[in-house]
Every structure is written in structure tokens, then in C-alpha cells.
Amino acid sequence: MHAVILNSSFRRRGNSELLSKLILKRIENNKNSAEIINLRDYKLLQCDGCMKCVFKNERCPLPDDFYSLMEKTVKADALFLIAPTYVTTIPGSLKLLMDRYLLMSSYFEKLYSKPAVSIGVASPIDWFSFQLPLMNMFLLGLGFKIIDSFLILGAGPGEVLLEGDSLSRLDYAIKKILSPSPQLEEYKEKISTHCPVCFSMLFERIDQERIRCPVCHAQAKWTKKGFIFSKESVKNHRWTKENIEEHFKNWILRTKELFRKNLPEIISKKKEFGL
Numbered sequence: 404m405h406a407v408i409l410n411s412s413f414r415r416r417g418n419s420e421l422l423s424k425l426i427l428k429r430i431e432n433n434k435n436s437a438e439i440i441n442l443r444d445y446k447l448l449q450c451d452g453c454m455k456c457v458f459k460n461e462r463c464p465l466p467d468d469f470y471s472l473m474e475k476t477v478k479a480d481a482l483f484l485i486a487p488t489y490v491t492t493i494p495g496s497l498k499l500l501m502d503r504y505l506l507m508s509s510y511f512e513k514l515y516s517k518p519a520v521s522i523g524v525a526s527p528i529d530w531f532s533f534q535l536p537l538m539n540m541f542l543l544g545l546g547f548k549i550i551d552s553f554l555i556l557g558a559g560p561g562e563v564l565l566e567g568d569s570l571s572r573l574d575y576a577i578k579k580i581l582s583p584s585p586q587l588e589e590y591k592e593k594i595s596t597h598c599p600v601c602f603s604m605l606f607e608r609i610d611q612e613r614i615r616c617p618v619c620h621a622q623a624k625w626t627k628k629g630f631i632f633s634k635e636s637v638k639n640h641r642w643t644k645e646n647i648e649e650h651f652k653n654w655i656l657r658t659k660e661l662f663r664k665n666l667p668e669i670i671s672k673k674k675e676f677g678l
């Protein structure tokens with residue numbers, strides 16, 4: 404078993420780096436191999452939406468390290484994603500990588516259903532609502548199956564090491580990932596506080612009785628005691644292989660013909676607005 408630990412923090416000797424090293428040690432002590440990938444060592448540029456990767460099936464022309472980063476990531480049998488919280492959400496380094504989503508889809512098949520754990524590092528001040536949902540969106544977009552997702556609190560470098568309960572959860576997550584079949588048991592409908600697919604606790608309200616997870620579109624009934632996610636929508640969430648194929652075929656690829664159809668009207672609007 405080879406685990407990849409993806410550290411998104413640019414702070415040297417900070418909390419994410421320490422957690423990455425701790426995970427590496429624990430995995431190696433279990434006679435498995437692991438590797439830390441520090442995002443700060445890779446140059447990543449912003450996707451400029453040229454769409455060559457989609458419509459021309461070409462390599463991304465941006466002169467950066469996207470492919471070498473993905474070559475390492477794709478070797479993972481399991482992935483730990485670690486990211487500090489910046490202004491309630493993920494740092495720009497990880498968002499830059501996530502914005503290469505159209506290219507990532509070529510790795511989706513290879514990584515599909517492999518287990519992953521996301522660990523957000525945050526200050527203990529309740530400014531972190533978007534952190535785990537966004538981290539998990541990244542993991543699901545790459546095809547991973549999330550087996551645990553949690554925050555470890557700490558502002559100053561090293562403070563995460565004082566969080567005994569969270570470190571126990573981390574140990575448990577490592578144990579789970581190293582177990583021969585670290586997949587979640589089949590989902591059974593029950594009262595829940597979070598989305599069973601992606602662990603999100605942020606929800607969109609559909610109507611008086613129903614809510615939807617904005618990350619994976621699993622739907623739940625809203626009861627006084629908590630949420631009951633429907634088995635069908637959990638099984639058929641946004642990031643399944645079938646739904647992603649469908650999304651590419653029936654939306655992303657179709658945007659070209661749609662644009663062609665709209666082009667004469669766009670040209671005339673540009674003239675009208677003097678653009």
C-alpha cells in the first residue's frame with residue numbers, strides 16, 4: 404500500500420507539515436510506504452479556460468508542474484489531503500489545482516474509489532465552514548472515496564500536536580486506510596448530522612422538508628432529530644463514474660455546439676453594447 408500525503412500549506416514547519424510528517428511516520432511504522440507531496444514545491448498556474456484539453460484533446464499548454472504533480476498523485480493507493488484554512492476556506496494553492504478539474508478527469512478512472520481522508524487545519528474560532536466541503540470536492544473530483552474528514556484545531560505552528568482527541572481520530576483514519584478493504588459499509592438510511600458521501604454539514608434547502616448537499620447533491624429529509632439521506636441519492640451522487648461521464652458527454656462537450664449556435668447573437672450584442 405502506497406499512501407500519498409498532499410500538503411497544501413506554504414508555511415514551513417507549520418501544522419500541516421507536522422501532521423504530514425506524523426502520518427508518514429505512522430504509515431511507515433506499519434510497514435507501508437508513503438510520500439509527502441508539498442504543493443509549495445510545484446509551480447501551478449491558473450487555468451485560463453482555453454478548453455484545448457477538452458475540445459482538442461491536447462496537453463495543457465500552461466508552462467507549469469501540473470503533470471509532474473499528477474504523475475506522483477496517481478500512484479497513490481490512498482490519499483491524505485491536508486490544508487490550512489484561509490478566510491474560512493481552502494488556500495489558493497489547492498484551488499489552483501482544483502481549477503484544473505477538466506484535466507484531472509483523465510486521472511479519474513485510475514483513482515476511482517481509492518480511499519482518501521481530508522484533514523483541515525483551522526484556528527479554534529469557528530471560521531472554517533467551507534474548508535472541508537471544498538477539500539472534499541477536490542477529492543471527489545479526482546475520483547477518491549472519502550473515508551473520513553475532519554478538522555484539527557491549531558493557529559500557531561505545532562499547536563495541532565496538542566489536540567489529543569483529533570490525533571486519536573487521525574490514528575483511527577490511518578488504521579482504516581491501511582486495512583485490507585478500507586471502504587465504507589453499505590449506506591443504511593438513518594438520522595445523520597452530515598452528508599454520508601462527503602461529510603459536508605453545509606446544506607441547500609430544497610423545500611420545507613428536503614435539503615441537498617451542495618458538494619455531492621445527495622438529498623435528505625429534514626426532521627426534528629436530524630437529516631435522513633435517501634439511499635437512492637447517496638448511491639447516485641454527483642461524483643459517481645456514471646454521473647461524471649454523463650456530465651462530460653451531455654454538458655461539457657455540448658457547450659461547443661451551444662456556443663456555435665449562440666455566436667451570431669453574441670456578435671450582434673457585442674456590436675450593440677460597443678464591446
Ligand SMILES: Cc1cc2nc3c(=O)[nH]c(=O)nc-3n(C[C@H](O)[C@H](O)[C@H](O)COP(=O)(O)O)c2cc1C
Nearest residue numbers: 412414417418419487488489490491525526530558
Ligand atoms: C491568510 C490567512 C488566513 C487565515 N484564515 C483563517 C480562517 O478563516 N479560519 C481559521 O480557522 N484559520 C485561519 N487562519 C489560520 C490558519 O488556518 C492556521 O494558522 C493554521 O494552523 C495554518 O496551518 P499551517 O501551519 O499548516 O499553515 C488563517 C491564516 C492565514 C495566514
